[in-house]
Amino acid sequence: MRTIEVxxxxxxxxxxxxxxxxxxxxxxxxxxEVTHVTDPLEIVGRxxxxxxxxxxxxxxxxxxxxxxxxxxxxxxxxxx
Numbered sequence: 097m098r099t100i101e102v103x104x105x106x107x108x109x110x111x112x113x114x115x116x117x118x119x120x121x122x123x124x125x126x127x128x129e130v131t132h133v134t135d136p137l138e139i140v141g142r143x144x145x146x147x148x149x150x151x152x153x154x155x156x157x158x159x160x161x162x163x164x165x166x167x168x169x170x171x172x173x174x175x176x
Contacts, residue, residue, distance in 0.1 A: 098128035098172060103139045103149030103159075106132065110148040113162045117150065120168035128172070 100117050104110030114132055121128045133139060139149065146160030150168070157163075157171050 098126055099151075099153055100128050100130045100168075100172075101151040102130070102132045103142065103144050103151060104132070104134065104147035105136075106134055107147075109162055113148040113150060116162065116165040117168055119165035120172060123165055123169035124172040126172055 098121075100121070102110055102114045102117060104113070110132070114130060117130050121130065133151075139147065142149070142151065142156060144156060144159045148158075148162065149156060149160075150158040150163065152168075152171055163171075
């Protein structure tokens with residue numbers, strides 16, 4: 097099972113990214129757990145200085161923007 101983490105405070109942009117990530121899981125047809133990390137120290141500890149951030153299987157793939165569900169699905173396929 098894949099792991100997807102949204103890094104951010106829970107603001108509307110973070111919520112939108114989480115929704116895109118959940119849609120991407122369906123588009124890619126993979127099993128994945130989507131979680132939301134809100135702890136600022138953990139977010140900064142992962143090197144993300146601008147939220148929202150997106151982590152797939154432990155690797156930061158995006159920070160400071162909201163990638164589309166299609167982009168996230170493509171990343172899931174590339175990292176599969």
